[in-house]
Amino acid sequence: MAEKKEYKVIGTRPIRHDGVDKVTGRALYGADFQMTGLLHGRVLRSPHAHARIISIDTSRAEAYPGVKGVVTAKDLPDAGDKVADLGEGAVNLKHLCDNILASDKVLYKGHAVAAVAATSPHIAEEACTLIDVEYEVLPPVLEVRQAMEADAPLLHEHLKTTSMGETADEPSNVASHIQHKLGDPEKGFAEADIVVERDFVTGTVHQGYIEPHNATAHFNQDGQLTIWCSTQGAFTVREQVAEILQYPISKIKVVPMEIGGGFGGKISVYIKPVAALLAKKTGKPVKVLMSRADVFEGTGPTPASYIRVKMGATKDGKITAAEAYLAFEAGAYPGAPVGPGAMCIFAPYSIENVVIDGYDVVVNKPKTAPYRAPGAPNAAFGSESVVDEIAEKLDIDPLEIRLLNAAKEGDRRADGPIHPRIGCIETLEATKAHPHYTAPNGKKHHGRGVASGYWFNIGLESSVTINVNSDGTINLIEGSTDIGGTRASIAMQAAEVLGIPAESVNPSVVDTNSVGYTAVTGGSRTTYATGYAAYEAAQEVKRKMIARAAKLWEVNEANVQFADGEFSCINGKEEQISFRDLCAQLGQTGGPIVGSGTVNPGGAGGAYATHVVDVVVDEETGKVEILRYTAVQDAGRAIHPSYVEGQIQGGAVQGIGWALNEEYIYNAEGTMTNASFLDYRMPTCLDLPMIDAVIVEVPNPGHPYGVRGVGEVPIVPPMAAIANAIYDAIGVRMTELPMSPDRLLKAMGKI
């Protein structure tokens, strides 16, 4: 499988199938959904970062003209001690429910407390202010190291640290401790000629999708619940809502509308079960929309973290040992992505002796949610800065030291798995050969930095159905919501199998009643796994079409060959028919043809990226400007290169924002003081140069066309690459994110 070959459709750049709808404003996103009799819901959120709820009185709100219903946690079924399995590990159901509507305590400013359905959004908003909540305010803890201290305020009285199978006796904010160990780190450090150890701190950052969360829910009189929403996974919404409401999945239909960005942040549900509760209470369809401040304060950011990295190397640059301590803020409930951070931190390297400790710690901030390669960017900021420092101290080129130690097929990652065929070396070689890397860079306060990154990618379940049309086109039914052009990249794989143009495929993303189970659009899995399912479905179509041709020509199926969109007879008969012409004869040869493909592939294959960045530091203001940016990445096989480039460019720019500007700024009471797009400063196009995306193709043996996931790894290298460039420019190692002007001025001794 996956040998180098010429393709007809794969690797081309057709117009995406949903493109016209999206450039004309016709595409319907969650908030665009309308239906007769619709009510509007709004959520009341906690003004305190940490407080006990003494009482909630909704009577004034209920009496307000236009209000049709108010719900609180009391309207949720009792979660008890149940543990829900949502396919991504066990989740404490009480935590899941309490994050939807707080029952006994609020654990962050913005925590949902109650919700109102009314005849207009303005009335619902006004009614929220009439809900009387009495709180006993408690001291918040807002930083991971403080939360780990013995005398820190406790968020959960019953949370006890689990550490490698053991559960502690005393309650703590540390939910869990994990450790990975390889070889003998002590011996490895003893063999080193140089050891570098540094501490790093990263801020809380948000996915920053432009479309706020939304949900419209309706209960029919027969108990059928329908939810129209923007989500990364309709099936995971169905599962979460079923668990939270204790309602059978067979009575829930989730209709995925177009989604305006997610980056991992639209997997967890927030207002979807609330809309359902309001719909149940009022007997009417209810649409709930979040404001931008709700999104910042009430939905998962990615964790702030404290990281310590120690690495040792011989004087010729061989890394002999590596050690990492990762403490991640989970937010209000356990579940920080410290596991993935630990899996990825040293994965670009072949190191014999490694120890990695990870801690999942609750603090009084919103519960974190996945954000593009969750955990890996925090970790790589530490490790890739230390590798750069070792290279500099040993006077070795930063790409050379990476090549000297590069991970390759057969190496064991510190957390266990052995690398399959990977493209770490190839991306480094391509970076070295790029004109950016050899361009002169010597001006005052100008600097160049490089960093690498790894993300493991995932497979998971996908289902695709193909219906063959009589005019030689196919309708492709899928369950993966399209966030960035995956209708095209999935359709192209089916087109390749059937020898038809991409334009002859009509892809549709459908609801949970209309396609087989499909996991989230996340983990860089969609083009890989749903594309794989499309390949399998198209193979079934091909087999059935071959049988029809055989029937038509009265020959054995083994005598029919299919190539380049043509069926031909290979037993001496001069018969030939195109895919299109055979499609016109399905009725006469046995009826319609439907092909289906279902997969849960294990061979996602990891992705590597190396970025090069040039910066200039303004000595007066501390502002860092990005002058040139090159991002090199192994895509395995780029199905639609434009959208692969788009993923690389978008990920790199999110990383630039994370590196230079973005962070949740809290006051002592635990209120985020910058919960708007004006003050939470994401990059605009004026802040950036063009981003040169370079695709390397080392085909993934775990996919028929060699696809590797591409969406996540491009956010891993930028923070360290920029820190390394800043060091090159001004000679200061920046170890705290974001590297904002104030921190730069401090580092340069100006303030």
Next chain:
Amino acid sequence: MARKSHVQTTINGETVEFLCESRQSLLEVLRDELHLTGAKEGCNNGNCGACSVILDGRLVNSCLVLGVETEGKSVETIEGLAEPDKLHPIQDAFLENAALQCGICTPGFIMSAKALLDSNPNPTEHEIRYWLAGNLCRCTGYDKIVKAVLDVAKASA
């Protein structure tokens, strides 16, 4: 409940009448009263540009304009850009350049780009970046958006 006002305005060349509360923004009117949902709400306070429309020839964030303010004025929205059988060149360029991923910011970017090219048909890359800095995109890193607008400018030069 506040009494609604009657407003007559022109939207995409057609005379339109609607009733709205004084507190309703143009964005709310477009989306909720007139079902023109091409303009999107990303922030509702003028920071993201997803709701960009052109009001009497001037680019505005429709979330920062009140519906009642449009009395007697002319509004251009994304829905009015394409001809029945042909996309606007900016729309074509966005598709050709793969200048969208999730697409939520796309209508706003296209309206902003139109306002720019209407006043300056041949902008430099810097001018494009300066003009479009009021529109946030979180997916693309802007590279292909800027290239799409450069393509339209080149074609008209």
